[in-house]
Amino acid sequence: MLGVRAQQGTAMIPELFDDELRRRLRARLSKRDLFPAMGISSVRRGAGRPCIVCAHTIDSPTLEREVEGPGVVGVAHADCYKVWREESALFRHRPAV
Numbered sequence: 001m002l003g004v005r006a007q008q009g010t011a012m013i014p015e016l017f018d019d020e021l022r023r024r025l026r027a028r029l030s031k032r033d034l035f036p037a038m039g040i041s042s043v044r045r046g047a048g049r050p051c052i053v054c055a056h057t058i059d060s061p062t063l064e065r066e067v068e069g070p071g072v073v074g075v076a077h078a079d080c081y082k083v084w085r086e087e088s089a090l091f092r093h094r095p096a097v
């Protein structure tokens with residue numbers, strides 16, 4: 001037990017949220033809980049549907065990204081989509097576990 005960080009709480013510090021979101025997204029991608037954002041996507045105004053990435057609803061006039069997956073369609077905030085896409089790209093370069 002050397003140099004273990006004392007504070008490993010679950011405090012939600014805004015700056016860390018992106019990392020947390022990313023980590024969860026990566027886990028979901030690897031479990032195939034979420035399809036990789038590789039398909040065609042379109043942008044439109046939110047229609048109150050929940051974001052597939054962060055689970056918060058996307059209300060107009062916030063823009064949402066509608067992404068086509070294998071037999072499914074997912075909607076995400078523009079920012080969430082960006083992270084989702086980045087993680088999906090990384091995921092694709094890794095061999096399937």
Ligand SMILES: [Zn+2]
Binds near residue numbers: 077080
């Ligand atoms: Zn979101």
